[in-house]
Amino acid sequence: MYCKGQLGELQRDLPLFKQAGFGVAAISYDSVAALHDFAVRKGITFPLLSDHESLVIRSYGVADRRYRKLSQLDVDSSGEVPVYGLAYPSVFVLNPDGTVRWRFVSEHEELRLTAGSILARSVGQFPNQSPTPLDAGKIHLEIESTETFAGLGSRLTLGLELRIPVGWHVYGPQVGAEYHGTSWHMDASECFIDGDVDYPAPRWAHPAFAESKLPEYEGTIRLTREFVIVPMLSDMKSAILERFRKSCLDSDSRLHASGAFEFQVCSDRECLPPESVPLMWSFAFVPPDRTRVPVDLWRVFDH
């Protein structure tokens, strides 16, 4: 049911993928008829490919290893489905010569890269989300996200863009304790997990007052980190979704993530006092799509 959300996101961002020069296609073990029902219901226009006997899924090495012939899985309240030959949720971004440019295979069945994060990683820039500027004194600071909404198990990318005026710099995180390096932390939450910060490489400069070289950032830089909404539905029960709603969402069904960005702005002659800017991201929550195809199109144990 999480996959269906990802396919909807890909459809939403399809013009951006096309504009960037990428084709988009998705493969599953579903029948042509089941895919047709879904494509019509959700308005999917890129190819959903039927690999009913999982031959291509196996040739890419992404058939879920846990399942054997006649393995079945209890899905919500609608009964058991055959899962032999099922694919791990995977993304392969291919170069025009057919080699794998980058890939992400999720062994955890509820973990999905969002379409925005696939696009950001493929194109090297965030999709058309409007960044939020923050008051950060001398520097211009904007918070970004590859998505403005998220579901359980969504893996998206958060960003901070810093524009530092000419003649000034901030220090990289590698700078010693005598200086205030940039630091981005997120407040702990049971609702999401944040990844390591990806800092760009600093310029190592040797100012007259320092004994050794110092890592500096100048101009415009972007820091990013991965961000996963905790997937709690391993047993896919409605009660667990309700628990998530109670503990993680506000009355408008939004999830909030907060943190702080710390830095110090210096020139060759002076340093301004260190600053700490509060950060806040907010996402509209998208519940899992529980709609199934009509019963006569359900997969049966025929392999």
Place this chain on the structure above:
Amino acid sequence: MGVSAYAATVPTWMQDASGIGVAARAKAPGFELPDSSGRKHSLNSLMERRGLVLVFFRSADW
């Protein structure tokens, strides 16, 4: 320089399962499969100017 030492470590389940599936830089296997209208597509026919985003998903049903 291990910049990641400045932040919490990402749990394994959140990361790419690098031991599973076609590796980065390897050649992706070719195929020919029908879409939801029964029309056949191959890796070559889906490829565009800068490449192809190929997604494997569990099911469009459940």
